[in-house]
Amino acid sequence: MELIEHLALGFSAAASAQNLLSCFIGSVLGTLIGVLPGIGPVATIAMLLPLTYGMPPLSALIMLAGIYYGAQYGGSTTSIMLNLPGEASSAITCLDGHPLARRGRAGAALTVAALGSFFAGCVGTLFLAAFAAPLTTFALDFGPAEYCSLMIFGLAGAIVLASKSLLKACAMVVLGLLLGLVGTDVNSGAVRFTFGIRELNDGIGTAVLAVGVFGFAEILLGLERLHEHSTLTARCGRLGLSRDELRQATPAVLRGTGLGTLLGLLPGAGALMPAFAAYALEKWCARDPGRFGRGAIEGVAAPESANNAAAQTAFIPLLTLGIPSNAIMALMIGAMTLHDIQPGPQVISHDPTLFWGLVASMWIGNAMLVLLNLPLVGLWIRLLTTPYRWLFPAILLFCCIGIYTLSHSTVDLLLTAFFGLLGYLLQKFDCEPAPLLLGFILGPLFEEHLRRTLLLSRGDPSVFLSRPLSLVLLLAAAALLCTALTPSARRIRAQALTAEQDDAIADPAR
């Protein structure tokens, strides 16, 4: 079979000593920068780029790709342990990962994240190997109208995501949309809501908002608890998964992988979309959605798998069309051209060793990552027993370094502090930060695609309904909202919420 031949070619190329080494270095570096909040793969890859000049192209790309998907692994660790998204894309993992850690199930959450990521990474890689060429047209069929409908679907999902009051979730989404408006309007070039602060001309950074409302706010909340407990949790619990958890997590991993694989193909959907969609899907099809947000293992398994599957399939538009889906992919293009490779449809036919070698290295890299991360679980868990007086200053320091390196701007640091305070106040009013972040990320994408659709249709809004994919997405969004608003669903929600309150009383660790 052709595919097996290709993969054999790829593995023989990727298994050379030098390539194995660069794969290892890339994965380890990626994990490290993923763990450090704020310091993202973009800065790391940009700094390492000159070091790869002397390497053969395949080794260079293998290392850079390793940093990228390694960061996806590492990012989940701080989300789970400290409620601090190492990467913006792992913000969703905070929602259930951190409650799990507080309940003493951090080991289970980390294990599920690592295993789910590994599985998803393998499936994503296989998918990339088998369908890279035919799937390019799918990415192209997805035009502005479809993206726009996808964003509407996402915004509807953001409301469903809420585990507390629906009204407050709506308010948070709208606040997120408003924050997303800050910056330069792409169409007219006018700046909006920047109050004369030049650093805001390109909008508020995603990492700034995410680290602020999740990380800093969590520290402020922790300070309140300081006189009761001096560490996050006294219990570390068993490392492995219980049989029940395994039973709950497996289907979630499968669904997350499927969804992430598909969404990774769309270069315009944004980094958060796969994880978030997978989380919303889990919550939507769960028998008791009330468990979500309080430490449901599916709430970690699904988004983590989706993240990693998407990280692999995002290479399809990159390698076959030369279209980057995010800043990291744009850097990969830069790296390729420096090594005299023109990303595009010819890469597979002209340079099969490179293409298949890179694909094979992703599988090897994923295997390395899981071997690397599982033993580390035991070490990470110890973080939870670190006294607050050490933990908090250390977190703040790393966050500040990370945020500063993003754009070398002190304004970003002040903004992060501001959002930390805002996040704290919102938590006090029982408003959740997740819908805020989603509104913030999806809003600008929605606006951009909406206006582009209407420009291209010369002002005719019926395109949203006449294009089948767009229509399906809009119907799905409507269905999602209906289920959230119908009386029966509301009753179940209410029951779940009371159960949660009972639980909270019974569980003093919360």
Next chain:
Amino acid sequence: MKRYLAWLLLCGLLALHSALAGEYPEKPVTLVVMLPAGGPTDAAARVLADALSSALGQPFVVENRPGADGVIGVRAVLDAPADGYTLLFGIGSLVAVPMLQTPAPFDLQRDFTPVAAIGSYPFGLFVHPSVPANSVAELIAYAKSREEPLFYASSTPGETLATAEFMQATGVRMSRVPYKGFAQALPDLLAGRVQLAFGPVSAALAHVQDGKLRLLATLTPTRLPALPTVPTLEEAGVRGASVPSWQAIFAPAQTPAPIVERLSRAVAAALQTDAVRTRLGRLLLQIEMTPPAALTERISREHSRWQHFIEETGTGRP
């Protein structure tokens, strides 16, 4: 406290010592890039920084300060001391940016002294194959025969300027669809939702070779060596449309002249080396070392071109 003061004094003396003695550069030099990491400008800056590091014996560190059409990076350089240790890696749009913002955030001619231009990225006129035109003349005829205007993608002020000049020169009317960058416009261009774009040749060359896009002309003074069959826009009969896409190093205006000269010489020497030429060549950068005086003249020429154009058309004003 005494001890602290002693340390402070020692540090101060050391700093003074290094400031007086020796030759530039004595410590790492920051090269501020006004665009995000990963793009062609960033790549060129890193190639050059690498070469300058080995030539001058001190690391040249690339720092990406993107945002606000480059103003953030420019301000960062202007806020730093004018001692040659903070330099700007600038691009052609810097001439126009101050004209598009009020109050003007800087004045390129007044605030900076050019060190050297290293070359420029060639731009081209791309059309989707669904457009029945194999030459610029056919495109103009087709666009005029249509009832509805064609769509063109544009992301930078330079691309918008080139398209507007093209429309002015040919009398064709087209509708603009704005994008954040050329890479973001590619999917719509490849799918034919947007029919044409003026864009960097390097970003879409692979699709041209694959038949997914047609390159009708390049916006360069002469034909590209890599694409000898593609005419320049001027050869195709359209005059006066070009994207200012030079890449150049600037120092703040008060930088001591010997330092600027030394840098300028080092850049010129680096551009002669094979390693730098191959790397920049792979990025499809048209290497053209422009000494400071010539660059100053070029900037003032482009300045009046932009000013004239913006006043006439009101382009880019919110």
